[in-house]
Amino acid sequence: MKTYYHTEDLKNFGKIGEFQQPLAAKFFDYYGEVFKEGALTAREKSLIALAVAHAVQCPYCIDAYTVDTMEKGCDEEQMMEAVHVAAAIRAGASLVHSTQMMSKVKDLSM
Amino acid sequence: MKSLKAQNHALSDPRYEIDVLESRSNDVSFSQKLTESNLYPLKPLLIDTLQINLGKMCNQVCKHCHVDAGPDRKEIMTRDTMKQCLSVIKSHSIKSVDLTGGAPEMNPEFRWFVEAIRSSDPNINIIVRCNLTIILANPKYHDLPEFFKDNRIEVVSSLPYFSAGKTDSQRGDGVFVKSIKALQMLNKTGYGVEHSGLVLNLVYNPSGAFLPGSQAGLEAEFKKKLSDNFGVTFNSLFTITNIPISRFLEYLLRSGNYEGYMEKLIASYNPIAAANVMCRSTISVGWNGYLYDCDFNQMLDLKVEIPKSRHISDWDQETLKNRTIVVNQHCFGCTAGSGSSCGGTTA
Numbered sequence: 001m002k003t004y005y006h007t008e009d010l011k012n013f014g015k016i017g018e019f020q021q022p023l024a025a026k027f028f029d030y031y032g033e034v035f036k037e038g039a040l041t042a043r044e045k046s047l048i049a050l051a052v053a054h055a056v057q058c059p060y061c062i063d064a065y066t067v068d069t070m071e072k073g074c075d076e077e078q079m080m081e082a083v084h085v086a087a088a089i090r091a092g093a094s095l096v097h098s099t100q101m102m103s104k105v106k107d108l109s110m
Numbered sequence: 111m112k113s114l115k116a117q118n119h120a121l122s123d124p125r126y127e128i129d130v131l132e133s134r135s136n137d138v139s140f141s142q143k144l145t146e147s148n149l150y151p152l153k154p155l156l157i158d159t160l161q162i163n164l165g166k167m168c169n170q171v172c173k174h175c176h177v178d179a180g181p182d183r184k185e186i187m188t189r190d191t192m193k194q195c196l197s198v199i200k201s202h203s204i205k206s207v208d209l210t211g212g213a214p215e216m217n218p219e220f221r222w223f224v225e226a227i228r229s230s231d232p233n234i235n236i237i238v239r240c241n242l243t244i245i246l247a248n249p250k251y252h253d254l255p256e257f258f259k260d261n262r263i264e265v266v267s268s269l270p271y272f273s274a275g276k277t278d279s280q281r282g283d284g285v286f287v288k289s290i291k292a293l294q295m296l297n298k299t300g301y302g303v304e305h306s307g308l309v310l311n312l313v314y315n316p317s318g319a320f321l322p323g324s325q326a327g328l329e330a331e332f333k334k335k336l337s338d339n340f341g342v343t344f345n346s347l348f349t350i351t352n353i354p355i356s357r358f359l360e361y362l363l364r365s366g367n368y369e370g371y372m373e374k375l376i377a378s379y380n381p382i383a384a385a386n387v388m389c390r391s392t393i394s395v396g397w398n399g400y401l402y403d404c405d406f407n408q409m410l411d412l413k414v415e416i417p418k419s420r421h422i423s424d425w426d427q428e429t430l431k432n433r434t435i436v437v438n439q440h441c442f443g444c445t446a447g448s449g450s451s452c453g454g455t456t457a
Contacts, residue, residue, distance in 0.1 A: 043327050071316070072323035073331050075276060 010060045043072040050079060051086040111171040111282075113180040114357060121360045122178060124411040130359065131439040134368060138376050140441045147381035152390070152435040157427065159392040161208040161405060161452065162195055163187070164217040166397065169247045172268075172281045174315065174358040176409050179212040186216075191399040192223045194422040199230060202427050206235040208392075208452060210405065213244045215251060228261045237264045239452075242292040243285055255299035264309040265301055266348070266452075267293070272335035276317045293342045302344040313454075315350045319367035321374060321447055322349035325455045348454030351375075353406050353443035375442040383449025386456035389435050395422055403435045405452070406443075412436045 017024030035045050046068045053061030069079050114122040121127055144150035166183035168175075199207060207227055214220055215238070227236055238258065245254045258265055269289055271277045277286035293310075297303055302310030312332065316322050329347035336342040352358045354371060362368040393414070394402040399422040402408035416433050419426040449456030 037324075037327075041327060041330075042324060043331065067320050068323075070318070070320050073271075073314075073328045075271070075273060 005059050007063070010063060013060070043069075043074065046072050047074060047078065047082045051082040054083045055086040055090060111173075111180070113171065113178045113182050114360060115178055116180070116182040119360065121356065121363075124409070127355055127359060127410060128412075128438060130363070131354065134372075140437050140439055140445075143376075143379050143442075143445075144384060144437065147384050149381070149384055152387070152437055154431055154433065154435065155390045156203075157391065157393055157431055158203060158205040159208060159388075160195065160199060160204050160206070160395060161210060161392050162395045163210050163212070163397050163405065163408060164214040164220060164223070165212045167216045168212040168241065169216065169244055170213070170241055170282055170285065172357070173361060174280060174352050176353055176356045176358060176406060177212060178356045178409070183212065185397045187219070187397040187399075189219045189222065191397075191422065192219055192226070194399060194425075195395060196223075196226055196230060198422060198425045199227060199234070202425070204234065206237065208237040208239070210239040210452075213241050214238060215240065215244050215254060221257060224257075224261050224263065235264060236261065237266055239266050239268075241281075242267045242269070242289040245292040245295060246288050252295075255296050255301060258296075258301070259299050259308060262308075264311070265296060266311045266313060268313045268315070269293075269332075270315055270317050272332050272339070280317045290336075290340050290342060293336070293344070294340065297341075297343055302342075304343070310344045311346045311348055312344050313348045313350055315352055319362060319365065319371045321351055321378065322450075325349040325448065346454070348452070349448075349450070350452070350454065351443045351446055351450035353440050353450075355406055355440050356409055372439070372442070375446045378446035379442060380445055380447060380449060380457050383447070383455075383457035384445040386449060386451075387441070387444050388451035388453070388456070389444075393430060399423060401425075401430070404444075406440055407436055410438070410440065412438070 014028070035042060035049075040048075046065060049061070050065040050069050053065050066079070121130075141150050144152055163177070165186035166177055166179045167181065167186060168179035168183065169181060171180040198204065209224070211217070217223075224236060224238070227234065240254070245251050267289075268281070269277065270280050274286035277289065278284065293302075296310055299308070300306035301308045314322060314328055314332065322328065325347065328349055332347050333344070336344070354362055354368070354375070359368070362371050389403040392404065394405050394408050396402060396408050401414045401420055401422060402412065403414060413420050414430065414433055415436055416426075416429050418424060419429045444450050444456075
């Protein structure tokens with residue numbers, strides 16, 4: 001194994017049941033249900049998935065949901081805005097913790 | 111941009127295209143898949159649609175065009191061949207005549223032919239695959255919306271996206287703005303307007319090496335964006351998969367996307383879509399009168415497999431209805447996912 005990630009592995013995602021079928025079946029059923037049209041459209045869900053894929057930094061998910069959002073008619077601007085949402089939440093999640101740092105600084109300062 | 115033919119490109123030779131499709135596809139053949147679905151050999155169900163290619167001449171040079179159409183293509187159907195088509199339309203149970211090209215309106219006999227079809231049968235459905243920009247290309251075409259209305263034509267037009275970037279990257283610079291203007295002219299004539307009875311359908315095809323998503327989802331998005339941004343309305347959106355032949359095949363090979371695209375088409379094979387492919391109800395007529403199972407087979411020069419009825423002048427309804435449809439690896443494009451036809455999804 002020369003690298004940890006292989007493009008080809010994405011195609012084998014559906015085969016994870018080979019080692020544990022019942023749990024894989026439950027997962028894929030659940031996964032399929034989640035992405036169906038619902039209160040959110042399948043298109044909206046795909047953009048959320050693309051944003052989350054960037055937040056969790058999963059290259060397989062980024063690959064899959066780049067294609068999926070394109071198939072669902074999203075354009076580059078919409079896709080990049082979704083990624084910015086993920087980035088903003090990640091940045092905000094760091095920055096909001098600065099309130100803890102600030103409180104501590106204030107507690108310790110004269 | 112020149113056509114592949116004008117460039118003398120290897121892919122302008124149908125035999126070479128078929129060689130590529132057969133040698134570079136993976137081990138799964140389309141006929142094998144049909145066999146697994148109990149559909150091989152593929153047979154027609156009926157023949158109720160005649161799709162007629164009036165010529166390869168076009169005012170646009172779209173990057174994905176399966177016809178390799180453009181201003182440098184001079185192949186045009188003659189009035190004599192149109193008369194032979196009319197004779198078939200009159201004497202057989204053809205319910206729909208689908209006129210395509212190139213830009214069919216550029217054929218000098220286009221209006222004569224449309225009027226002749228309409229006068230032969232007041233109820234027959236006549237479809238014109240209008241690329242929209244032709245309406246603005248020359249003053250002599252500005253009245254096309256009125257002409258379409260007078261002859262109760264169903265207009266089907268390609269618009270790959272509801273913004274300029276993706277549309278122009280596929281169909282040429284400035285095409286989006288002109289297309290919107292043409293759509294507004296069609297709307298003004300009543301096309302695509304509720305209760306007018308004048309049908310305007312749009313065709314979406316992906317701007318690259320990926321499959322179309324949900325037809326209903328894309329239609330809703332197109333309706334909202336075109337209405338909100340441009341005041342344009344239409345009836346239905348047809349999603350069509352890009353078939354790996356001609357210019358789209360050239361793009362796939364040049365961009366290194368060929369293998370991945372074919373794998374995706376094959377992995378997405380849907381037996382329901384296979385059962386509903388349009389070649390089971392359509393005969394495609396080439397500009398020179400030869401008969402094919404579909405417009406794609408026409409471009410690959412795969413004529414109907416019956417030697418005695420290969421030309422419109424030799425039309426033999428019963429023989430054609432019992433023919434075996436010619437298939438090859440490109441057919442995976444019509445059976446992937448929700449299926450694809452000139453009228454959109456099939457499954």
